[in-house]
Amino acid sequence: xxxxxxxxxxxxxxxxxxxxxxxxxxxxxxxxxxxxxxxxxxxxxxxxxxxxxxxxxxxxxxxxxxxxxxxxxxxxxxxxxxxxxxxxxxxxxxxxxxxxxxxxxxxxxxxxxxxxxxxxxxxxxxxxxxxxxxxxxxxxxxxxxxxxxxxxxxxxxxxxxxxxxxxxxxxxxxxxxxxxxxxxxxxxxxxxxxxxxxxxxxxxxxxxxxxxxxxxxxxxxxxxxxxxxxxxxxxxxxxxxxxxxxxxxxxxxxxxxxxxxxxxxxxxxxxxxxxxxxxxxxxxxxxxxxxxxxxxxxxxxxxxxxxxxxxxxxxxxxxxxxxxxxxxxxxxxxxxxxxxxxxxxxxxxxxxxxxxxxxxxxxxxxxxxxxxxxxxxxxxxxxxxxxxxxxxxxxxxxxxxxxxxxxxxxxxxxxxxxxxxxxxxxxxxxxxxxxxxxxxxxxxxxxxxxxxxxx
Amino acid sequence: xxxxxxxxxxxxxxxxxxxxxxxxxxxxxxxxxxxxxxxxxxxxxxxxxxxxxxxxxxxxxxxxxxxxxxxxxxxxxxxxxxxxxxxxxxxxxxxxxxxxxxxxxxxxxxxxxxxxxxxxxxxxxxxxxxxxxxxxxxxxxxxxxxxxxxxxxxxxxxxxxxxxxxxxxxxxxxxxxxxxxxxxxxxxxxxxxxxxxxxxxxxxxxxxxxxxxxxxxxxxxxxxxxxxxxxxxxxxxxxxxxxxxxxxxxxxxxxxxxxxxxxxxxxxxxxxxxxxxxxxxxxxxxxxxxxxxxxxxxxxxxxxxxxxxxxxxxxxxxxxxxxxxxxxxxxxxxxxxxxxxxxxxxxxxxxxxxxxxxxxxxxxxxxxxxxxxxxxxxxxxxxxxxxxxxxxxxxxxxxxxxxxxxxxxxxxxxxxxxxxxxxxxxxxxxxxxxxxxxxxxxxxxxxxxxxxxxx
Numbered sequence: 001x002x003x004x005x006x007x008x009x010x011x012x013x014x015x016x017x018x019x020x021x022x023x024x025x026x027x028x029x030x031x032x033x034x035x036x037x038x039x040x041x042x043x044x045x046x047x048x049x050x051x052x053x054x055x056x057x058x059x060x061x062x063x064x065x066x067x068x069x070x071x072x073x074x075x076x077x078x079x080x081x082x083x084x085x086x087x088x089x090x091x092x093x094x095x096x097x098x099x100x101x102x103x104x105x106x107x108x109x110x111x112x113x114x115x116x117x118x119x120x121x122x123x124x125x126x127x128x129x130x131x132x133x134x135x136x137x138x139x140x141x142x143x144x145x146x147x148x149x150x151x152x153x154x155x156x157x158x159x160x161x162x163x164x165x166x167x168x169x170x171x172x173x174x175x176x177x178x179x180x181x182x183x184x185x186x187x188x189x190x191x192x193x194x195x196x197x198x199x200x201x202x203x204x205x206x207x208x209x210x211x212x213x214x215x216x217x218x219x220x221x222x223x224x225x226x227x228x229x230x231x232x233x234x235x236x237x238x239x240x241x242x243x244x245x246x247x248x249x250x251x252x253x254x255x256x257x258x259x260x261x262x263x264x265x266x267x268x269x270x271x272x273x274x275x276x277x278x279x280x281x282x283x284x285x286x287x288x289x290x291x292x293x294x295x296x297x298x299x300x301x302x303x304x305x306x307x308x309x310x311x312x313x314x315x316x317x318x319x320x321x322x323x324x325x326x327x328x329x330x331x332x333x334x335x336x337x338x339x340x341x342x343x344x345x346x347x348x349x350x351x352x353x354x355x356x357x358x359x360x361x362x363x364x365x366x367x368x369x370x371x372x373x374x375x376x377x378x379x380x381x382x383x384x385x386x387x388x389x390x391x392x393x394x395x396x397x398x399x400x401x402x403x404x405x406x407x408x409x410x411x412x413x414x415x416x417x418x419x420x421x422x423x424x425x426x427x428x429x430x431x432x433x434x435x436x437x438x439x440x441x442x443x444x445x446x447x448x449x450x451x452x453x454x455x
Numbered sequence: 456x457x458x459x460x461x462x463x464x465x466x467x468x469x470x471x472x473x474x475x476x477x478x479x480x481x482x483x484x485x486x487x488x489x490x491x492x493x494x495x496x497x498x499x500x501x502x503x504x505x506x507x508x509x510x511x512x513x514x515x516x517x518x519x520x521x522x523x524x525x526x527x528x529x530x531x532x533x534x535x536x537x538x539x540x541x542x543x544x545x546x547x548x549x550x551x552x553x554x555x556x557x558x559x560x561x562x563x564x565x566x567x568x569x570x571x572x573x574x575x576x577x578x579x580x581x582x583x584x585x586x587x588x589x590x591x592x593x594x595x596x597x598x599x600x601x602x603x604x605x606x607x608x609x610x611x612x613x614x615x616x617x618x619x620x621x622x623x624x625x626x627x628x629x630x631x632x633x634x635x636x637x638x639x640x641x642x643x644x645x646x647x648x649x650x651x652x653x654x655x656x657x658x659x660x661x662x663x664x665x666x667x668x669x670x671x672x673x674x675x676x677x678x679x680x681x682x683x684x685x686x687x688x689x690x691x692x693x694x695x696x697x698x699x700x701x702x703x704x705x706x707x708x709x710x711x712x713x714x715x716x717x718x719x720x721x722x723x724x725x726x727x728x729x730x731x732x733x734x735x736x737x738x739x740x741x742x743x744x745x746x747x748x749x750x751x752x753x754x755x756x757x758x759x760x761x762x763x764x765x766x767x768x769x770x771x772x773x774x775x776x777x778x779x780x781x782x783x784x785x786x787x788x789x790x791x792x793x794x795x796x797x798x799x800x801x802x803x804x805x806x807x808x809x810x811x812x813x814x815x816x817x818x819x820x821x822x823x824x825x826x827x828x829x830x831x832x833x834x835x836x837x838x839x840x841x842x843x844x845x846x847x848x849x850x851x852x853x854x855x856x857x858x859x860x861x862x863x864x865x866x867x868x869x870x871x872x873x874x875x876x877x878x879x880x881x882x883x884x885x886x887x888x889x890x891x892x893x894x895x896x897x898x899x900x901x902x903x904x905x906x907x908x909x910x
Contacts, residue, residue: 251725
């Protein structure tokens, strides 16, 4: 294929005259696949871009970005499109009762009924980007489709999954998709929660046709491994010029809201030495959080994301202030010690300002290590492909941390342009998208075709 | 009068069966006035309490406090009641075209047509207390009424004023009452501003019957001195166990809003060292403001009253933050130098955090000294009455700072319980209310009856 041909095809992929799916997924001519057996990176790049752009149409916001909230029409249409694409790739699509969509490629080994699962989530934040979650679904589809066309049916069954929900952007709960697979949640015991319009989770689910026992139960016990491809959502890979991040584990998190109470006073008539200024105390606490985190060093991060003074007017010394603290670390012990020191220091600061401080911990998630065997395999694969990689922790939550409760799990990161995520400006280059799919395909090949004994 | 009599009368004053005004203002029997010629403090105390409670009924909020906004029905009724009370005290009430209400006690000296003016404002903040402004009006009425009954007509004309507006709580402007008297404002050139309901100042004024040239023009050139009695609105007198504060001047103020811009990032995936955290920078700036103000010492005060992070969610490193700074000092030079240092320091802090900072000054008022001669007289009067007093600056704005543009002005403060103001919990003890009226009456006597040459 000449450069002109490539340009022409790219233009078609991105333009209104998209090629039919069969054509898109059949583009791996011998020339492109390469004669040396190496995966067709350029093909993967174009397929990923085309499929991500197509998927991004479902829920595209007129003001930019994509909003695909759990069980919404946009979400339903996206799942339906994926179902069609799975079919087109020769996978057998099926839903479970939570609305998770799977595409199954049956294994040939009659003695091994386990499943190698790969994918990510289909939902987005409000006005999110094209890549978060979607890349892991599309990448899995491209990788499995490639393996099937190149090598035929696997020994172990391969499944691509598009989890119903991970972001928590419609209802105040996260991991509804993978959580139903692992037994963390259960569609028959739906939490009594509502979205911003007052619609219950149960009504939304039923309205989309799920939670009605029309589909198979979500809970799975046949999954032998889960591999999730995802954008980094941070800038570490980009800054260090690495193409692949191999996730050692997903950090634990704790989130708090602290309330400082002092005394509201007239800003003009209250001498500085009389004040019990809740905001100043809160500011010193916020600065402590940052300083202590800098001193602790990676992988600890701590963030004061919200801070408010009350009454919050220019000419009143604030009588109250509140702020959030979000703390993450790969080790539970280190996380706990940081929080303990922080609370002690807050008390000292409060005493100095003549104010009180109270805090509630409203979120606590333990660190989740990824499978050491799978991450070791990923490292070897990167070396053999000559791909620059690094081991790292994920500071964000992912479906893999949930699924790891029922099987060995691994995650592969690719760089995020400028570290931007949860934004219409999310971007990952075609080359990096392709590299992630190459690594995923390699690992899936080892696990499903070679019957790698590591799991 | 026995203690029982006093209790009975107090109960009637505070209860539903208030005595008629004539009875209330005629209570100064010979016994109470004292035979030594000293002013009847107990009478002043009861009169002040009774009148303040009556006045507080106009605009009483069912949830507590009093809301008497400029030109509102509650405001109109309060002015009408004061008009009636002035009449009852033998003063001749009249309005000017801005709605300021005056009660005139004509002087006997045909060669001196100047006026000694005393009073304060009738409007309140939303859900304010009984004392702010009202005390100065009621105290002036009681003092002038007492002088008249005790000494007959003065040589120089005395006028009690109830200014239409000072607080700026209905429209985004302050000192509409006294400002019209001094020429700062003009009802014929009403600013084009609206209240929270979209009503223009002109419509509100006309609706209350003002600004229609039915009354005399507001601008005055005959005022020879202005004395304003007011609660401190701070806790200095209370802490130092002083009964009277003699105001040397009203501090100058500057108010700013600063905007810090950094980079919003994922709180989990962005290592501490990568961050451009706008909120942390803003917190350090806010702490600098406090530290620098503590170091500068009285009478400088500096306050960060409002501080907000954007996007303001727990798991996002804030990309932007904004905060207000309110700075006050009795000397313009010191105020200016503080602001200059502050801006320089903010730039340094911003540079360290990799963020930018911009600030706009949206309020600037020069310090206003009170009349040195009048404040000296007040000091002598306090000494002769054996009243513990101190000189101080007013950190809050007052009508006296406006009126001082056209004549010597002075202010007398009495203690505020716990320094509380602009709140239903505003409180000043009866004894302190009375002491302030005693000092006011003494000064008015010197100026209007003895023809004190100091002015």
